[in-house]
Amino acid sequence: MARASVLLIYTGGTIGMKTDPATGVLRPFDFNDIYTEFPALRTLDVEIEIYDGIEPIDSSNVTPDLWVRLAEVIRDHYMRFDGFVVLHGTDTMSFTASALSFMLENLAKPVVFTGSQIPIGVLRTDGRENLITAIEIAAATHEGRPIVPEVTIYFQNKLFRANRTTKRSAEQLNAFGSDNYPPLADVGVTIHYNMPYIHRNDFDSPALNISTELCRDVAIVKIFPGLTEPVFRAMLSIPRLKGVVLETYGSGNAPTYAWFTRAVAEAVARGVVVLNVTQCPGGGVAQLYETGLALQQAGAIGGGDMTTEAAVTKLMYVLGRNPDRKSAEKQLNNPIKGEFTK
Numbered sequence: 001m002a003r004a005s006v007l008l009i010y011t012g013g014t015i016g017m018k019t020d021p022a023t024g025v026l027r028p029f030d031f032n033d034i035y036t037e038f039p040a041l042r043t044l045d046v047e048i049e050i051y052d053g054i055e056p057i058d059s060s061n062v063t064p065d066l067w068v069r070l071a072e073v074i075r076d077h078y079m080r081f082d083g084f085v086v087l088h089g090t091d092t093m094s095f096t097a098s099a100l101s102f103m104l105e106n107l108a109k110p111v112v113f114t115g116s117q118i119p120i121g122v123l124r125t126d127g128r129e130n131l132i133t134a135i136e137i138a139a140a141t142h143e144g145r146p147i148v149p150e151v152t153i154y155f156q157n158k159l160f161r162a163n164r165t166t167k168r169s170a171e172q173l174n175a176f177g178s179d180n181y182p183p184l185a186d187v188g189v190t191i192h193y194n195m196p197y198i199h200r201n202d203f204d205s206p207a208l209n210i211s212t213e214l215c216r217d218v219a220i221v222k223i224f225p226g227l228t229e230p231v232f233r234a235m236l237s238i239p240r241l242k243g244v245v246l247e248t249y250g251s252g253n254a255p256t257y258a259w260f261t262r263a264v265a266e267a268v269a270r271g272v273v274v275l276n277v278t279q280c281p282g283g284g285v286a287q288l289y290e291t292g293l294a295l296q297q298a299g300a301i302g303g304g305d306m307t308t309e310a311a312v313t314k315l316m317y318v319l320g321r322n323p324d325r326k327s328a329e330k331q332l333n334n335p336i337k338g339e340f341t342k
């Protein structure tokens with residue numbers, strides 16, 4: 001049987017740095033030298049090809065342009081490779097990976113994002129294990145079919161559905177969490193796949209399609225005690241605004257002051273889509289209490305237990321396809337890629 005093949009796409013971030021032995025300064029690592037740096041990779045039964053056509057950046061500088069580029073690279077190489085590993089800075093990895101989970105329609109192959117907290121060229125790096133295991137997962141098959149045909153993030157012994165993740169630590173090596181959905185795999189001595197939680201495509205799923213029209217006229221508005229009417233109204237009145245992720249308290253609660261609810265209702269009447277998600281890392285919007293029901297009555301859509309990263313990228317994806325309001329609401333009210341629990 002032919003060896004599995006994986007395309008390794010490097011976009012930047014800490015994982016791509018190495019200490020210059022002469023100066024002690026961090027400089028970019030050349031992934032084309034990957035076998036020289038990690039000869040052990042040759043023992044993996046995987047053909048690895050490097051895609052270095054993307055200018056490496058710190059992920060704080062990521063824009064949706066990178067998401068489009070990544071979708072195109074994956075589409076252009078889709079038939080030649082069994083899986084894809086995307087190396088990305090950790091700061092915005094959950095945003096990029098969530099966006100890709102929506103943009104790659106009918107995905108039937110693994111797309112595994114990873115990175116590291118310590119540069120790959122530093123002795124104590126977490127990048128080496130993250131990289132090697134991400135490659136293994138991207139190449140893994142069972143009875144000839146990929147085990148995890150989803151967009152995922154692999155980090156510190158856990159594989160997560162990408163659109164369920166959040167970066168939760170700037171310090172700890174287990175930088176990512178997925179409070180509302182179990183890991184798709186736990187990695188110890190062996191890789192244990194949690195099969196019931198992995199989305200499986202029908203065997204003859206349609207060909208990959210990429211959706212690259214993203215609406216950029218969106219905002220994230222986080223409420224807090226002390227938010228004033230002028231500030232809130234100013235945010236909801238941003239010119240051309242089409243969608244807002246409203247980060248509310250607890251199970252979707254917001255103030256019940258008349259001005260607050262009215263400002264939301266007026267924005268909705270102007271055509272702004274308001275998606276209500278919770279500020280809490282765990283649990284979601286239920287719109288059970290009077291304080292949540294008022295928002296629902298004002299026209300806000302409940303985002304369930306979606307992360308902010310998934311909510312904002314889903315909004316960009318859904319609104320980018322220029323749907324009428326009814327079909328946009330339908331898509332927002334239902335999970336598209338397992339991004340919330342229904």
Ligand code: ASP
Binds near residue numbers: 090092
């Ligand atoms: N600032 C870096 C980035 O996100 C941090 C990292 O890679 O961990 O690109």
